Amino acid sequence: MIRIDLHAHTTASDGSLAPEELVRLAKQQGVATLAVTDHDTVAGLPRAIAEGAQAGVEIIPGIEISCLYGKTELHILGYFINPDDPHLAPALTTYQASREERNPRIVQRLQELGCALTYAEIKAAAGTAIVGRPHIAQALVRRGYVTSISEAFDRYLADDAPAYIPRPLPSPAEAIGLIRQIGGIPVLAHPVYISRLKEPFEQVCATLKGFGLLGLEALYSSHSRQQIDRYRSISRNQGFLVTGGSDFHGETKPNLLVGTGYGNLAIPADLLEPMRALATGGRCAG
Numbered sequence: 001m002i003r004i005d006l007h008a009h010t011t012a013s014d015g016s017l018a019p020e021e022l023v024r025l026a027k028q029q030g031v032a033t034l035a036v037t038d039h040d041t042v043a044g045l046p047r048a049i050a051e052g053a054q055a056g057v058e059i060i061p062g063i064e065i066s067c068l069y070g071k072t073e074l075h076i077l078g079y080f081i082n083p084d085d086p087h088l089a090p091a092l093t094t095y096q097a098s099r100e101e102r103n104p105r106i107v108q109r110l111q112e113l114g115c116a117l118t119y120a121e122i123k124a125a126a127g128t129a130i131v132g133r134p135h136i137a138q139a140l141v142r143r144g145y146v147t148s149i150s151e152a153f154d155r156y157l158a159d160d161a162p163a164y165i166p167r168p169l170p171s172p173a174e175a176i177g178l179i180r181q182i183g184g185i186p187v188l189a190h191p192v193y194i195s196r197l198k199e200p201f202e203q204v205c206a207t208l209k210g211f212g213l214l215g216l217e218a219l220y221s222s223h224s225r226q227q228i229d230r231y232r233s234i235s236r237n238q239g240f241l242v243t244g245g246s247d248f249h250g251e252t253k254p255n256l257l258v259g260t261g262y263g264n265l266a267i268p269a270d271l272l273e274p275m276r277a278l279a280t281g282g283r284c285a286g
């Protein structure tokens with residue numbers, strides 16, 4: 001089987017590998033096609049594409065945009081986007097500003113909870129990357145307040161945890177609309193993480209379809225066989241494309257590898273064909 005992976009992060013957002021390192025690791029892992037999908041940025045794409053050309057890995061230009069459905073944060077993946085589309089940069093500047101505004105408030109809350117961290121040290125450790133909650137989690141581990149990233153999220157940073165600060169996010173209609181506008185295929189990411197919905201998940205899918213959603217990430221590192229079957233069946237009912245990805249972050253998500261996830265992820269390359277047909281058919285624009 002030819003292996004593909006349609007969800008991976010680099011140092012341009014909260015991954016720990018530079019775009020070139022990610023592409024080389026994907027090559028080693030036997031990944032023939034890789035989508036680079038950083039949070040709210042396309043800054044890693046040119047380097048990933050250049051390295052992909054060298055290494056013989058096809059790179060699909062992607063992005064992952066956070067949005068808010070009621071009180072629930074949803075992540076919308078965009079595939080085959082045009083990163084140079086003039087509509088993209090101004091929207092991303094707005095999203096990144098809301099992230100920048102939120103981080104110091106999370107750190108302040110952690111200080112109130114007795115964790116002696118500074119925002120300056122977190123920014124310094126993140127380098128040129130856009131700081132996100134995983135960077136704050138790493139600082140909590142470094143300082144010994146928790147022993148792992150997942151403990152940092154459970155005890156402090158997860159939605160509803162004591163240091164959670166909501167941030168203004170675009171609506172799903174906006175996020176999906178932007179991806180369509182820049183020629184991309186919008187896909188709802190990691191449905192297993194979607195919680196606190198006030199209506200059945202399938203109903204939410206129908207609403208998102210109304211906004212222009214075209215696919216569901218049914219294959220995902222932490223999805224069980226039963227969950228995959230369920231999301232495949234929802235995709236069939238809604239007429240969605242089925243996609244799949246590891247959500248590789250490097251050290252930020254230990255034990256999760258590009259291409260294989262936690263070891264049993266296998267994304268068939270034939271999922272790509274209907275995506276390519278949509279992307280090249282020009283039906284995604286507008």
Ligand SMILES: [Zn+2]
Nearest residue numbers: 064075189190
């Ligand atoms: Zn996500």
Ligand SMILES: [Zn+2]
Nearest residue numbers: 007009064247
């Ligand atoms: Zn992701």
